[in-house]
Amino acid sequence: MATSPAPEASARGAMAPEPFRVVRRSRETVDTWTLELEPAGGEPIVPAPGQFTMLYAFGVGEVPISSSGDPTRPERLVHTVRAVGAVTEAICATRPGGIIGVRGPFGTAWPVAEAAGSDLVIVAGGIGLAPLRPALYATLARREAYGSVVLLVGARTPGDLLYAKQLERWRSRFDLEVGVTVDTATGDWRGRVGVVTKLVPRAGFDPESAYALVVGPELMMRYTVEALLARGMQKERIFLSMERNMRCGVGHCGHCQLGPALVCRDGPVFPLDELERLLEVREL
Amino acid sequence: MPGAPSEGDAVSVMEGSRVIGLNGLDALVGALAARGYRVVGPVLRDGAIVYDDLASADLLPAGWTEVQEPATYRLERRPDEARFGYPVGPHSWKRFLLPARIRLWQARRGDGTLAVTEEPPPEQGFAFVGARACDLHAIAVQDRVFLEGAYTDRDYAARREGAFVVAVNCSTPGGTCFCVSMGTGPKAETGFDLALTELLEGGHRFLVETGSERGAELLAELPSRPAEADDLAAAARVTDEAAARMGRQVESGDLRDLLARNLEHPRFADAAERCLTCGNCTMVCPTCFCTSVDDVNVLGEDAAERWRRWDSCFSVDYSSIHGGSVRPSSQARYRQWLTHKFGTWVDQFGTSGCVGCGRCITWCPVGIDVTEELAAIRSSDGEVNRANA
Amino acid sequence: MQTLDQVVAEIPFFAGMQPQHIELIAGCAKNVRFQPGETLFREGKPADAFYLVRRGSVTLETFVPARGAVKIETVEPGEIVGWSWLFPPYRWHFDARADELVRATSFDGACLRGKCEADPALGYELMSRFAQVLIDRLQATRFQLLDVYGHLPRA
Numbered sequence: 001m002a003t004s005p006a007p008e009a010s011a012r013g014a015m016a017p018e019p020f021r022v023v024r025r026s027r028e029t030v031d032t033w034t035l036e037l038e039p040a041g042g043e044p045i046v047p048a049p050g051q052f053t054m055l056y057a058f059g060v061g062e063v064p065i066s067s068s069g070d071p072t073r074p075e076r077l078v079h080t081v082r083a084v085g086a087v088t089e090a091i092c093a094t095r096p097g098g099i100i101g102v103r104g105p106f107g108t109a110w111p112v113a114e115a116a117g118s119d120l121v122i123v124a125g126g127i128g129l130a131p132l133r134p135a136l137y138a139t140l141a142r143r144e145a146y147g148s149v150v151l152l153v154g155a156r157t158p159g160d161l162l163y164a165k166q167l168e169r170w171r172s173r174f175d176l177e178v179g180v181t182v183d184t185a186t187g188d189w190r191g192r193v194g195v196v197t198k199l200v201p202r203a204g205f206d207p208e209s210a211y212a213l214v215v216g217p218e219l220m221m222r223y224t225v226e227a228l229l230a231r232g233m234q235k236e237r238i239f240l241s242m243e244r245n246m247r248c249g250v251g252h253c254g255h256c257q258l259g260p261a262l263v264c265r266d267g268p269v270f271p272l273d274e275l276e277r278l279l280e281v282r283e284l
Numbered sequence: 285m286p287g288a289p290s291e292g293d294a295v296s297v298m299e300g301s302r303v304i305g306l307n308g309l310d311a312l313v314g315a316l317a318a319r320g321y322r323v324v325g326p327v328l329r330d331g332a333i334v335y336d337d338l339a340s341a342d343l344l345p346a347g348w349t350e351v352q353e354p355a356t357y358r359l360e361r362r363p364d365e366a367r368f369g370y371p372v373g374p375h376s377w378k379r380f381l382l383p384a385r386i387r388l389w390q391a392r393r394g395d396g397t398l399a400v401t402e403e404p405p406p407e408q409g410f411a412f413v414g415a416r417a418c419d420l421h422a423i424a425v426q427d428r429v430f431l432e433g434a435y436t437d438r439d440y441a442a443r444r445e446g447a448f449v450v451a452v453n454c455s456t457p458g459g460t461c462f463c464v465s466m467g468t469g470p471k472a473e474t475g476f477d478l479a480l481t482e483l484l485e486g487g488h489r490f491l492v493e494t495g496s497e498r499g500a501e502l503l504a505e506l507p508s509r510p511a512e513a514d515d516l517a518a519a520a521r522v523t524d525e526a527a528a529r530m531g532r533q534v535e536s537g538d539l540r541d542l543l544a545r546n547l548e549h550p551r552f553a554d555a556a557e558r559c560l561t562c563g564n565c566t567m568v569c570p571t572c573f574c575t576s577v578d579d580v581n582v583l584g585e586d587a588a589e590r591w592r593r594w595d596s597c598f599s600v601d602y603s604s605i606h607g608g609s610v611r612p613s614s615q616a617r618y619r620q621w622l623t624h625k626f627g628t629w630v631d632q633f634g635t636s637g638c639v640g641c642g643r644c645i646t647w648c649p650v651g652i653d654v655t656e657e658l659a660a661i662r663s664s665d666g667e668v669n670r671a672n673a
Numbered sequence: 674m675q676t677l678d679q680v681v682a683e684i685p686f687f688a689g690m691q692p693q694h695i696e697l698i699a700g701c702a703k704n705v706r707f708q709p710g711e712t713l714f715r716e717g718k719p720a721d722a723f724y725l726v727r728r729g730s731v732t733l734e735t736f737v738p739a740r741g742a743v744k745i746e747t748v749e750p751g752e753i754v755g756w757s758w759l760f761p762p763y764r765w766h767f768d769a770r771a772d773e774l775v776r777a778t779s780f781d782g783a784c785l786r787g788k789c790e791a792d793p794a795l796g797y798e799l800m801s802r803f804a805q806v807l808i809d810r811l812q813a814t815r816f817q818l819l820d821v822y823g824h825l826p827r828a
Contacts (some may be wrong), residue, residue: 016388019398204323284616
């Protein structure tokens with residue numbers, strides 16, 4: 001079961017953002033930035049791995065963004081954001097010292113504690129690595145509690161890989177299997193080329209007991225799930241993170257419905273056995 | 285549930301029932317205003333009976349009724365002077381509890397911080413006069429969304445708290461009513477401070493039942509006499525006759541499961557050929573609660589505001605994420621509304637979202653009838669649209 | 674040191690084949706090695722072999738004007754490289770380059786085609802295995818084509 005940490009009571013209404021200051025801004029790819037935030041006078045907001053916050057760009061708007069930070073370092077709120085519209089562009093353009101409004105954390109979390117004692121497979125497609133990174137941090141912080149840990153990363157081109165330096169460091173660990181592949185590459189790419197699902201059959205994990213966390217474009221998640229099931233994984237142990245339009249994050253605006261679920265409240269992390277039927281129906 | 289009278293603290297409904305006349309009705313409205321409530325109730329405007337400020341009982345649409353059918357609404361004169369002789373019009377109480385457009389907060393930027401000032405709720409509490417059983421259920425349905433989840437909507441809670449409710453038991457259901465099928469009427473059982481049943485034969489009067497202590501207190505100030513057996517019998521007849529004259533009916537017992545297993549039913553494609561996705565149904569529906577927010581800059585200042593407004597799942601960009609809308613087709617959007625209202629609402633909030641008021645049928649410009657759509661799905665349960673499969 | 678027969682028999686791609694077919698195939702096989710960066714074959718050149726990668730990985734590339742050499746696919750140990758030998762005009766469609774030290778078994782195309790003509794049962798066995806490879810590759814290629822991570826139009 002995906003866990004849902006209890007919301008904190010607040011004197012402030014659920015729709016009013018808290019001010020946070022950007023302390024670090026780094027560019028990941030041509031259109032993606034990672035911002036590190038600290039509270040500008042209030043309490044820290046500490047999302048559990050898999051949870052999201054609503055980020056507000058002054059006068060422009062608000063968007064739900066998954067947390068990408070290290071849960072063992074709660075003083076920093078970290079978000080990796082892809083600039084695809086007016087709000088995300090404004091957020092990505094905020095330089096250190098600038099203020100961003102934050103509400104949250106909201107939603108369900110990755111089953112990091114539940115997976116202890118088993119193998120863990122993390123499959124990230126494109127920007128999907130951003131909401132998965134906190135789960136990897138949490139796992140590595142208690143590495144001895146898990147069996148084999150496998151990270152599979154797919155991206156469009158080498159230039160689209162997130163956290164490139166970190167990926168290198170992770171690859172050099174002896175207790176973590178890292179597979180990276182890109183859809184196409186030119187020139188000096190020395191790594192694998194091909195779809196990320198191709199990495200699944202050979203990855204070192206025991207499908208009968210392993211947990212899998214998968215995030216990426218919906219199509220990539222579907223194909224990855226097929227590959228994981230083909231290896232014999234159990235549906236209750238495969239978790240996806242779903243994306244839907246959100247206007248409030250607190251279960252009041254109705255926009256994030258996915259069949260019987262409200263993604264802001266019952267997700268964004270869902271086990272596959274709950275999602276499967278819903279993913280089969282087009283335009284649900 | 286803040287403010288709403290519950291069965292636990294209700295004075296026994298039959299004991300303490302009194303009867304008031306038209307002067308008592310006047311006095312009721314006056315007493316509510318004297319207590320500082322903003323009294324709202326049914327008034328005539330623009331060819332319809334809408335909910336608006338009720339300065340006195342004289343403004344009630346005496347002698348009027350509504351004729352309602354799919355895509356049809358018109359007023360007609362009654363042969364009597366009944367004050368509440370009509371079903372429900374295009375408005376519901378959500379226009380006061382969940383206003384169509386409000387400012388949530390203002391923000392100023394400066395000094396390395398963001399100062400957010402939330403909008404205070406209205407100072408004056410509401411008194412709803414003439415709330416029907418279906419609408420009381422609708423309020424309870426919205427209470428579940430805004431008050432009983434992990435987060436409370438403070439504006440809704442403030443408006444809801446202390447809202448004084450004078451219910452009216454329907455005497456004249458409309459051609460699109462189906463509260464009986466949904467188990468929500470025609471008699472108001474709970475959720476009111478006072479409930480009136482208008483009686484015309486044997487003298488124009490109102491049986492008044494109390495539903496709370498403050499309801500009983502207000503009643504005690506009005507000119508009234510104890511209810512007699514005749515009055516109680518007449519009131520029961522009003523309710524029985526109303527229940528027998530429902531315009532529509534629907535088999536409602538297992539709708540959640542029926543819809544969950546028929547998501548690819550061809551009826552949705554059929555409905556899509558008629559549906560304009562205009563969203564009228566969502567505007568008039570007393571339980572539809574979807575909203576959106578607008579973040580705006582204040583011209584000339586380093587200030588911004590967030591406003592909340594009604595939204596509808598029928599608009600294409602309601603479900604838009606990066607890359608496009610999740611429900612681009614009108615078929616998908618019609619399905620979303622129908623299956624949410626009657627099906628997944630149960631999963632999300634523990635009750636059906638429909639209270640059988642019939643407004644969506646009346647106000648649909650092409651007359652789509654939800655009871656018909658549901659019956660059609662039920663009659664070919666399990667059929668799959670080959671074009672989509 | 675294993676004989677070629679033994680080597681071929683152990684290759685998962687040929688699993689389930691009759692011993693006499695294995696022998697026929699082994700007759701067309703030889704072990705080969707490629708240094709890191711060495712080319713297995715070049716686009717456009719005559720294609721008269723296919724390779725079974727045993728150790729190391731191979732990258733398929735194609736030259737796109739103004740983009741240079743674009744890498745299309747990485748072939749891993751246990752996988753087959755090359756099907757252009759199956760049908761005329763028997764010319765390679767891609768470049769294949771060894772990423773690292775590669776040990777492979779190469780199979781002579783003309784030799785195999787001759788034996789398949791003589792023994793249709795062998796031909797059927799080979800064809801059905803190649804068909805599976807092609808199907809998997811097609812699925813993967815279509816997935817790549819969908820460009821799911823792509824840069825979509827601005828919202």
